[in-house]
Amino acid sequence: MITEIKQIPVEGVKYKHLGIEKKPLTPEYVPPPEELVSKEKRTVCIDPSRTCMPIGAMWATLGVNRAIPFVQGAQGCTTYVRYTFARVFREPALIANASFHEDAAVFGGSKNLIHGLRNLVCRYQPSLISIVTTCSSEIIGDDIQGFLYEALDEMEAEMGPEIHDMVKFVIVNTPSFAGSHVEGYNRASQAFLKTLAKKSGQDSRDIYFIPGQMSTGDIRELKRMFSTMNLPFKMLFDISDTLDCPLTGMPKSVPYYPPGGTQVSDFVRAGDAEAIYSISPAAGSAGVKWLEKRYKVPGFINTMPIGVKNTDKLIKSISETTGRSISDEIRWERGILLDAMADCLHYTMGKRVAICGDPDFVSAATGFVCELGMIPTAILIGTKNDLAAETIKDVCDEYDHSPLILNDSDQFEWEYALKNDAPDVILGHSKCVNISKEIRTPLVRFGFPVYDRVGLQREPVVGYLGGERFLSRIINAILDHHYPDDRVHQ
């Protein structure tokens, strides 16, 4: 016990010295009533694998150069989100708040929005502000567009007409009771293009990409791949630099703005693009569809490029769209992944795997594990998404697997399935740690959110080389756990 130690060493008190004894709350295990395991038959939601809609819109905004989300809601609506970004990316996230108090709840949030935008503009001179609504502002029925006109008038009177060129405003409606963080991003993808995109008539050769809620490492890997293909492209909502920023000593000036992010002008020119891709259909297809409809920009919606086939599909599609042949570098990278798969087949074949996460991550990863000869057993699609469920079914049919697919459920039901039938390995986010420890099955962390290990936000899982890294992580987890030392040596 901590108070029994005669002298505390310089290293301080170790965890084992705390002498914590776990006290069971019931004498023995009481299984939940069978009929309440299925989410369909129960009202309470236990352990959701998804969070609120506004964070998705804020996420997208943080990928834009000198852009700040302005959240029309109470202070918790930004603070919780900023904590989340801090945990996942270990970076600051600039997010402003309208500071809703009782008066806003009663009289509406017009004053908060008008003063708030003005204060934010005069302090930060951002290039763009996204106005992100919340449960409270949506229930009160704030007329955001009307408030924005009023705010613009006031700012024009104070700061001059330049204000209209200086700052762009995008409204994203994100009441959390109508969807999850994935839908919030999806809505933002549409709202940004709808508000900003124009067609100048001067066609551009640029291919546009909406990455969805990929991590910084994933986006970096895609940009590297596209660069080796000499592809002229624009990455929208590019958080790869804004949420992964170097330490360079004291910044020259305040306020701190992370470098990088998509330029607002790239959104404006989107109407001229040669094509636009959503590579995370649940988070981005709305933007693609809108741009296609409005400006006839050819739109493509691809499964996230995780694994061989999913990456193949994207590369082939880009090749066809742009009339470029697939470069030797890309073929080489693909070969590296295939080589790794061949080298590891004895570790992967027949291994049973459970998967949990956001729709696009889960559907793409299912394709990959099938390619590895693994057997998917229980798959939780964190946010209900029929396209993801369809994609999973198709690929599982192809490989003759029939996993349990939970498409409108929560982690409680999924975990219970794992307890009854433990897999060899779990692919999931940091909220899957508990079940992983309880059933003593290794967890390979991927998707959102991963906050309990360092550096994974920088480690890609997309593309061929990202696939190779992902494969190594999966296998090393299996080796750590399932192989005695003397069988790993070759």
Next chain:
Amino acid sequence: MPVVQLKCNLCIPERNKHTIVVDEDKSTLPKCNAPTVPGDLTERGCAYAGARGVVGGPVVDVIQMVHAPVGCAYYTWGSRRHLGDGYNWAMPGVLENEANHRRHCYCTDMQEKDVVFGGMDKLKKALLDAFEINKGAKGAFIYTTCTTALIGDDVGLVAKEVSKEVGKPVFACSAPGFCGVSQSKGHHEFNFQFYKWLMKLREEHPEVCLKEEDKTPYDINLIGEYNIDWDLLPVKPLFEKIGIRVLTAFTGNAYLDDLLRLPDAKLNVVHCQRSATYIAELIKQGFDVPYSRVSFFGIQQTAKALRETAAFFGDEAMMKKAEEVIQEELDAVTPALDWYRERLKGKKLAIYVGGPRVWHWIKAMEDLGMEVVACLTTFGHTDDYQKIVERVKPGTLVIDNPNEFEIEEMIEKTQPDLFLTGLKEKYLVRKFGVATLNSHSYECGPYSGFRGLVNFARDIYQAVAAPVWKIAQEEF
């Protein structure tokens, strides 16, 4: 001129009253406990966060039911490090990986149709389900949020109905995000509502009270101690060693049955004096149980807390024993603390946490020989700032409810070697080449009491001494 003009506030003069430099006669206090300026990159949380995350959240053996769309529940799921030791079984022979109150996230997951038609029915069913599933739960706490408060759900009624049906206590706390100016309002609401509920429960069910024969003359509660990273462990045994019985903490690692006996103590010892003096005051008014204000951070303050508590009971033997315990503790920690003091002496430090911990830590940092150059609080009230200003040197910068830009300017102006702050600000300030420490949930606690101070000193030393800061400043 005690008010400080920060560059970022040139166009927002209403913030000037919140930023002061402590003057010689210490007469100026910053304006505080006021609404946040709209458009701020605020560090504040909401009232819901104060109720759910801080005060209610640490209670171990209840179902923590969040009546809201999924986000409000998700963000408070296991994120705050208020630890506990009550576990449910994951399966036969295997306990769950986290204690009951942090392992699962229970919510009503309000959808559009629920918002339109009301969510009371859903809440009731959800609670009944949860009680069926979680057999270890001794009761439930319900929290409302912006959504469910705005649509007018009567959660108190649902609590009563469910409690009657399952025969376990159910408490409903109504502290939606928009109420009050900060999370402080949530602490306040939880305290008042919980006390009111408790009174009624004890009246209707006198069997929950501590029986006369089970009482001792030396029963206390530790109020406003939330067991962050096991902060209770270096503190509670000190009292036990001098013959005092701690009935419960409010609410660190607390069990519901024990909380129901809060008014049965002889003394309430209040640690966090912002979030929990309310309930101590209410118990004093209702039950004539006095309370004392203490701090368990640092050598001086912990020793003082122990001495004063022993003195309260007026027992000579106990007071003597307290001195012995203090000596024993000092013997245990002095060599390690000396090692750190030598290396930390004169380092400049800025402190930014919720409220009371700022002034608690000014003293604790004195124990380590460090110099405080700036103090900031998220939701401090006047009494917090009085104590801060009393305890620091003239010339110290004090900012109430700082936003991100103001924190940056504070760093520029005061150039501290270390910034004690929360998770969000820690990554920002590191970009400025300044060491930081997660002071909300700690890096590797406990930090409280005599023995915890060694951990605190170690983490501070590690932050300041890391070679990375020097390398980052070198020409390349």
